[in-house]
Amino acid sequence: xxxxxxxxxxxxxxxxxxxxxxxxxxxxxxxxxxxxxxxxxxxxxxxxxxxxxxxxxxxxxxxxxxxxxxxxxxxxxxxxxxxxxxxxxxxxxxxxxxxxxxxxxxxxxxxxxxxxxxxxxxxxxxxxxxxxxxxxxxxxxxxxxxxxxxxxxxxxxxxxxxxxxxxxxxxxxxxxxxxxxxxxxxxxxxxxxxxxxxxxxxxxxxxxxxxxxxxxxxxxxxxxxxxxxxxxxxxxxxxxxxxxxxxxxxxxxxxxxxxxxxxxxxxxxxxxxxxxxxxxxxxxxxxxxxxxxxxxxxxxxxxxxxxxxxxxxxxxxxxxxxxxxxxxxxxxxxxxxxxxxxxxxxxxxxxxxxxxxxxxxxxxxxxxxxxxxxxxxxxxxxxxxxxxxxx
Numbered sequence: 001x002x003x004x005x006x007x008x009x010x011x012x013x014x015x016x017x018x019x020x021x022x023x024x025x026x027x028x029x030x031x032x033x034x035x036x037x038x039x040x041x042x043x044x045x046x047x048x049x050x051x052x053x054x055x056x057x058x059x060x061x062x063x064x065x066x067x068x069x070x071x072x073x074x075x076x077x078x079x080x081x082x083x084x085x086x087x088x089x090x091x092x093x094x095x096x097x098x099x100x101x102x103x104x105x106x107x108x109x110x111x112x113x114x115x116x117x118x119x120x121x122x123x124x125x126x127x128x129x130x131x132x133x134x135x136x137x138x139x140x141x142x143x144x145x146x147x148x149x150x151x152x153x154x155x156x157x158x159x160x161x162x163x164x165x166x167x168x169x170x171x172x173x174x175x176x177x178x179x180x181x182x183x184x185x186x187x188x189x190x191x192x193x194x195x196x197x198x199x200x201x202x203x204x205x206x207x208x209x210x211x212x213x214x215x216x217x218x219x220x221x222x223x224x225x226x227x228x229x230x231x232x233x234x235x236x237x238x239x240x241x242x243x244x245x246x247x248x249x250x251x252x253x254x255x256x257x258x259x260x261x262x263x264x265x266x267x268x269x270x271x272x273x274x275x276x277x278x279x280x281x282x283x284x285x286x287x288x289x290x291x292x293x294x295x296x297x298x299x300x301x302x303x304x305x306x307x308x309x310x311x312x313x314x315x316x317x318x319x320x321x322x323x324x325x326x327x328x329x330x331x332x333x334x335x336x337x338x339x340x341x342x343x344x345x346x347x348x349x350x351x352x353x354x355x356x357x358x359x360x361x362x363x364x365x366x367x368x369x370x371x372x373x374x375x376x377x378x379x380x381x382x383x384x385x386x387x388x389x390x391x
Contacts, residue, residue: 008126012134014182015119015126019141021175022082025089026112027149027254028165029054029105030229031247032092034237035162040098044234044360048352051230053102054109055345061113062339075185077118079176084111086172093157093165113342122184124322135322136265139315140258147255154247207324210382211332214324215340217277217377218317222344224370225310227351227363228288229253235292235360236299245299252303257311264312265319273320277378280312284371292361292368310371324382 033047040046065077089108095101120138127134156164232253233246241249264276287306294302317340321332354363 010182011126011184012123012137014179015122016138016141017175018078018082018115018119018179018183019138020145021172021179022085022112022115023142023145024149024152025082025085025108025168025172026054027146027250028089028092028153028168031150031154031233031243031250032157032162033230033233034243034246035157036101037234037237039162040101042098044231044352044355045349046098046352047230047234048349048355050102050105051226051348052346053106055226055342055348057106057109057113057342060342061110062117062342065114065117075183077114078183079115079180081111081114081116082172082179083176084108084114086111086169086176090166090169090172093162120318121322124319133262133265133269135315135319136262139261139265139318143254143258143261143311143314145254147251147253147258150247150250150254151244154243158242158244207382210324211321211335213377213380214317214321215335217374217381218314218336218340219343220370220374220377221281221310221313221317222341223347224284224288224344224367226341226345226348227367228291228306228310230348231351231355231360231364232291232303235364238360241299249299249303252300253307254311256304256307257314260308260312261315265315268316268319272383273316274378274381274383276316277313277381278375280309281371281375281378284309285368288368288371289365292364320381 029050033050036042036050037047068077085108087108088104088111091104092101092108095104120135123135123138153165153168156168229250233250236246236249237243260280264280268276284306287302287309291299291302291306318332318336321336325332351363351367
C-alpha cells in the first residue's frame with residue numbers, strides 16, 4: 001500500500017490507543033518500586049534488575065517481531081501483545097516473592113514489546129506527508145500512558161493496597177474489545193521470501209551507517225531516561241515523599257514528554273531533525289540536575305521540565321530511521337524503539353550497582369552529562385530533505 005498525501009486520522013488514533021493501552025500497564029512498575037523494596041527488602045541492584053528484566057525482553061522480542069511484521073499480515077502481535085501486558089502486569093500486586101514478581105513483569109514486558117514494531121510500522125503507512133507529526137501523535141499515546149499510569153496505580157495502591165492491582169485489568173480488557181473492531185491488519189513490506197540477514201540488507205542497504213548512528217544516540221538517550229525513571233522514585237521515597245507524590249512526579253516526567261514530542265515532531269517536519277536534537281539534548285543536562293536537587297514542591301515543576309527535554313527526541317529517532325529505510329518500517333521501528341530502548345534499559349542494573357556504591361544522587365548526576373555529550377554524535381546524523389521525502 002502506498003501512503004496517501006493526507007494522514008488517515010482514524011487509523012492513527014486507533015494505533016495511538018493501542019500504544020496507550022499497552023504502555024499504561026507497563027507504567028505501573030516504576031512508581032511501585034518503593035513498595036516492592038519494602039515488601040521484598042530489595043537492594044538497589046535488584047531494583048535495577050527489575051527494570052533490566054523488562055528492557056531485556058524489549059531487546060530480544062522487538063527485532064524478531066519487527067522482522068516477522070514486515071513479512072506477514074497479521075494482527076496477532078498488535079492485539080495479543082497488549083493483552084499480555086494487561087493481564088500479567090496487573091498481577092504484580094499479588095506476587096508472593098521476588099522471582100514471581102520478576103516473572104510477571106517479564107511476561108508483561110514481552111507483551112508490551114510485541115506490539116510496538118508492528119504498530120509503529122503502520123504509522124508511516126497511514127501518515128501521508130506528515131510522518132514526523134503522526135509519529136509524535138503515536139508516541140504521545142505511550143508517553144501519556146506513562147504519565148497517567150503511575151498516578152492511577154499509586155492512587156489505587158494507596159487507597160486499597162497492593163492486593164487491588166488485579167482489578168485494574170478490567171479497564172484494559174474493555175478497551176481491547178473496541179480496538180479489536182477498529183484496527184486494520186498491517187500491510188507488510190514484501191519481504192516474505194527473504195531471510196533475516198537478507199531482509200536487513202534489503203532494508204538498510206547504503207544507509208546502515210546512518211541507522212547505526214541514530215541507534216547509538218537513541219541507546220544513550222534511553223539509558224539516561226530509564227535510569228532516572230527507575231531511581232528517582234527510590235530517591236524521593238528516601239526523602240520522605242508519599243507514594244502518590246512519587247507517582248505524580250513520574251507522571252509529570254512522561255506527560256510533559258508527550259507534549260514536547262508533539263512539538264518536536266511538528267518542528268522536525270518544518271526545520272529538520274538535527275536542530276531539534278541539538279536543542280533537546282543540550283537542555284536535558286541542566287533540567288535533570290535540577291530534578292535531583294529541587295526542594296519541596298518544586299520537584300513537580302522540575303519533573304515537568306526534565307520530561308520536556310529528555311523525552312522530546314524519542315519519536316524523532318524512529319521517524320528519521322523510517323524515512324531513511326522506508327521498505328522495512330516495522331524492522332527499523334524495532335531497532336529504534338525495542339533494540340535501542342532495550343539496550344539502554346538493560347544497563348539499569350549497572351546504574352543500580354553504582355548507586356549502591358556511590359549513592360543515587362551522585363550516580364544520576366554523572367548520567368545527566370550524557371545527553372550533552374551526544375551532541376557530538378548528532379552532528380554526524382543525516383538530514384532528511386524534502387527531496388528524499390518526495391522519493
